[in-house]
Amino acid sequence: QVQLVESGGGLVKSGGSLRLSCAASGFSFSDYYMGWFRQAPGKGLEWVAYISGSGDTKHYGDSVRGRFTASRDNAKSSMSLQMNSLRAEDTSVYYCGRLGSIEAAGTVDYWGQGALVVVSS
Amino acid sequence: DIQMTQSPSSLSASIGDTVSITCRASQGVRKYLAWLQQKPGQAPKSLIYATSSLQSGVPSKFSGSGSGTEFTLTISSLQPEDFATYYCQQYNSYPPTFGQGTRLEIK
Numbered sequence: 001q002v003q004l005v006e007s008g009g010g011l012v013k014s015g016g017s018l019r020l021s022c023a024a025s026g027f028s029f030s031d032y033y034m035g036w037f038r039q040a041p042g043k044g045l046e047w048v049a050y051i052s053g054s055g056d057t058k059h060y061g062d063s064v065r066g067r068f069t070a071s072r073d074n075a076k077s078s079m080s081l082q083m084n085s086l087r088a089e090d091t092s093v094y095y096c097g098r099l100g101s102i103e104a105a106g107t108v109d110y111w112g113q114g115a116l117v118v119v120s121s
Numbered sequence: 122d123i124q125m126t127q128s129p130s131s132l133s134a135s136i137g138d139t140v141s142i143t144c145r146a147s148q149g150v151r152k153y154l155a156w157l158q159q160k161p162g163q164a165p166k167s168l169i170y171a172t173s174s175l176q177s178g179v180p181s182k183f184s185g186s187g188s189g190t191e192f193t194l195t196i197s198s199l200q201p202e203d204f205a206t207y208y209c210q211q212y213n214s215y216p217p218t219f220g221q222g223t224r225l226e227i228k
Contacts, residue, residue: 044208044219044220044221044222045157045159045165045208045210045219046219047216047217047218047219059215059216061216062216095164095165100170103152103153103170103171103174104155104170104171104174104176105212106153106212106213106217107153107155107167107170107210107212107217108155108157108165108167109167109170109176109177110167111164111165111166111167112164113164114164
């Protein structure tokens, strides 16, 4: 069965850096776009980044572009989100997700359990 | 960016009821509209993609309809496990955007 497990969350000071990881299993990892999303405490969902199956194509939300970098290691069935220049408003639970295929391309079919990132000022 | 607006923001219903949630897009998204369910302290769960197609394992009590700018999620025969927050998401164009959520509570 498809499983996605995030790790690497924690407390970091404003201006600092953190790297999240997402370990995937149960499917052919390199065949799928993957995504990062986040949810601030008590708020709704926000898209952060997408990365293609090969890792060659990446898209980022305006609020993180230039500060966050998505990457993946298909040999290890894992992807990462390097977060630099963190701000208090980046405080959120970060979710990784597998994007669907064909008509579901662009939306998540499986979600990880989430990793909490707290940026202190 | 395409703005997604859900109504109502909250909804109270009883066990066994059928409820509907509406999602309106600020511009057309064709059929590329998804619905998600989220329970407190849990990750989202994807229910529907492409307006009306159920994700694997999702029961048929969930149904979606609509096109263009107006979409509806209908949940029939409400059970305790259905009380949650529901989000719509458009994925027709970048950036993908979500509605603000509809909280479904037990009456």
